Amino acid sequence: MMKRKTGFFFDEHCFWHSTGAYVVTLPVGGWVQPSSGTAHAESPETKRRLKNLMDVSGLSHSLHLSSASPIDEPTLRKIHPEEYLKRFKQVSDNGGGMLGIEAPLGPGSYEIAKLSAGLACAAVEAVLSGELDNAYSLSRPPGHHCLPDKPMGFCFLANIPLAIEQAKERFDLKRVAVIDWDVHHGNGTQHIYWDRSDVLTISMHQDGCFPPGYSGEDDIGEGEGTGYNLNIPLLAGAGHHSYIYAMTQIVLPALERFKPELIIVACGYDANAVDPLARMQLHSESFREMTRLVQQAADSLCDGKLVVVHEGGYAESYVPFCGLAVLEQMSGIRTEVKDPMLDSIRLQQPREEFELFQQQQLDKLKEKFGL
Ligand SMILES: [Zn+2]
Numbered sequence: 001m002m003k004r005k006t007g008f009f010f011d012e013h014c015f016w017h018s019t020g021a022y023v024v025t026l027p028v029g030g031w032v033q034p035s036s037g038t039a040h041a042e043s044p045e046t047k048r049r050l051k052n053l054m055d056v057s058g059l060s061h062s063l064h065l066s067s068a069s070p071i072d073e074p075t076l077r078k079i080h081p082e083e084y085l086k087r088f089k090q091v092s093d094n095g096g097g098m099l100g101i102e103a104p105l106g107p108g109s110y111e112i113a114k115l116s117a118g119l120a121c122a123a124v125e126a127v128l129s130g131e132l133d134n135a136y137s138l139s140r141p142p143g144h145h146c147l148p149d150k151p152m153g154f155c156f157l158a159n160i161p162l163a164i165e166q167a168k169e170r171f172d173l174k175r176v177a178v179i180d181w182d183v184h185h186g187n188g189t190q191h192i193y194w195d196r197s198d199v200l201t202i203s204m205h206q207d208g209c210f211p212p213g214y215s216g217e218d219d220i221g222e223g224e225g226t227g228y229n230l231n232i233p234l235l236a237g238a239g240h241h242s243y244i245y246a247m248t249q250i251v252l253p254a255l256e257r258f259k260p261e262l263i264i265v266a267c268g269y270d271a272n273a274v275d276p277l278a279r280m281q282l283h284s285e286s287f288r289e290m291t292r293l294v295q296q297a298a299d300s301l302c303d304g305k306l307v308v309v310h311e312g313g314y315a316e317s318y319v320p321f322c323g324l325a326v327l328e329q330m331s332g333i334r335t336e337v338k339d340p341m342l343d344s345i346r347l348q349q350p351r352e353e354f355e356l357f358q359q360q361q362l363d364k365l366k367e368k369f370g371l
Pocket residue numbers: 182183184268270311312313
């Protein structure tokens with residue numbers, strides 16, 4: 001494994017974004033007991049514990065750790081309308097509330113979301129400037145469900161598109177690919193780049209999980225953007241082999257065809273086998289292998305330029321092991337940490353005939369996309 005100069009962008013403030021008076025994904029009241037501590041699915045602990053595991057394993061010491069400035073207002077306005085930003089700030093200043101579909105926030109979330117987007121911007125900038133080989137942004141709140149004027153699914157600002165738009169202004173960047181392997185559909189990124197051919201968006205996700213009401217693989221973009229939006233819906237229960245098959249048969253050939261100058265991964269960990277908000281069967285080695293594959297593509301297509309931005313992942317105890325595997329692969333440094341759940345999740349993989357059925361569906365998609 002080649003050692004690389006890997007950046008890790010994080011800020012304690014991102015762990016202070018709260019979901020206010022909501023537990024799991026339900027409003028408190030009636031039959032729903034008030035929260036004790038961090039009972040909302042989108043708890044800071046999944047992310048904080050990843051950073052903690054990096055610290056105790058020693059990995060943090062070998063990475064370039066940094067915070068960043070909050071994203072600036074002019075960049076924000078490139079994607080989000082003034083009216084929405086005003087409303088978001090107002091709810092945040094007033095102590096929080098529910099801003100959109102599954103988008104609860106607490107006091108100060110507006111500033112924290114600006115910082116979260118700022119981390120992604122800084123990660124992209126450091127890689128494009130050549131300061132770092134690759135970089136990870138521990139953004140929270142996440143961004144991939146957010147529409148320009150409509151927050152949803154715990155997302156308030158479109159972190160990755162904001163980072164792309166800022167980078168396009170500062171660097172002569174013509175083609176960026178976004179691989180979204182969060183288990184939920186990357187609808188925000190799809191929407192923002194729907195009619196553009198400069199950003200290839202690929203989303204691998206559990207079919208019909210979240211958000212409701214989309215048409216899956218038939219959503220291929222429009223106008224200039226036709227063919228530059230690929231959706232790869234997977235059956236609930238899909239495991240390691242199906243994901244790797246989708247990567248090698250569809251994602252990598254799509255990258256080769258597009259020839260990006262930068263690859264960004266919208267890295268959710270919620271396709272892991274114990275996630276409370278999805279039904280997939282991945283383990284830490286799946287995330288390691290998917291990272292290895294995109295890294296290989298980045299090496300051959302764009303000088304290794306890879307940025308990984310944290311999205312979802314709600315299994316407090318398990319996300320850290322999946323995240324550590326991604327960071328080990330990115331940096332080329334293997335720690336002594338062993339994934340304590342790896343063996344049991346490997347025993348839960350779908351049997352061969354089910355994998356074959358899923359692979360046949362993926363073969364059809366590959367053909368549909370002309371890959
Ligand atoms: Zn998700």
